Amino acid sequence: MINSGQIVDPKPSSKTDLVGLRLIAVYRFTKAIILTFLWYSFIKGVDYHAESSVISLAHQLRINPDNKIFQWMIIKLSGLETSTIQTAGYGILVYAGFLYVESIGLWFNYFWAKYLVIIGTGILIPWEIRLVYKHPNLTAWFLLIGNIMIVAFVVRVIRKQKAFK
Numbered sequence: 001m002i003n004s005g006q007i008v009d010p011k012p013s014s015k016t017d018l019v020g021l022r023l024i025a026v027y028r029f030t031k032a033i034i035l036t037f038l039w040y041s042f043i044k045g046v047d048y049h050a051e052s053s054v055i056s057l058a059h060q061l062r063i064n065p066d067n068k069i070f071q072w073m074i075i076k077l078s079g080l081e082t083s084t085i086q087t088a089g090y091g092i093l094v095y096a097g098f099l100y101v102e103s104i105g106l107w108f109n110y111f112w113a114k115y116l117v118i119i120g121t122g123i124l125i126p127w128e129i130r131l132v133y134k135h136p137n138l139t140a141w142f143l144l145i146g147n148i149m150i151v152a153f154v155v156r157v158i159r160k161q162k163a164f165k
Contacts, residue, residue, distance in 0.1 A: 032099035
């Protein structure tokens with residue numbers, strides 16, 4: 001069915017499916033906003049010294065630069081050139097753009113957005129499994145289980161709609 005020039009699913013999802021897809025869309029959109037903000041803060045703060053860039057980012061985000069995570073970042077970034085840091089920043093922006101497209105598509109229940117979620121989230125699962133295996137912690141487990149649940153839910157919604165056809 002064509003709706004305003006976009007192809008949408010022929011059968012509207014059940015109310016619970018639609019609510020679930022919209023919750024995923026809000027989560028992805030929020031993540032994209034945060035990544036965009038981090039990109040802007042990061043690129044704006046990048047100068048010739050990676051250590052001062054990380055400290056600048058910590059101040060912009062109102063985070064204590066003596067935090068263990070930021071100390072670790074200073075150690076890891078101290079040998080990188082500014083161009084390398086900027087390239088990583090633009091990679092973050094591209095990923096945020098992908099999340100914006102994905103979340104808007106999910107909100108309006110476009111079929112292509114569901115496939116973007118499966119591919120975009122499914123690609124990350126092997127790295128998350130590796131992370132859980134090498135560095136098991138609660139955050140890694142939370143990300144892995146959450147992403148598996150998102151992929152499983154979207155696959156179930158697609159199968160339900162295909163069964164309708």
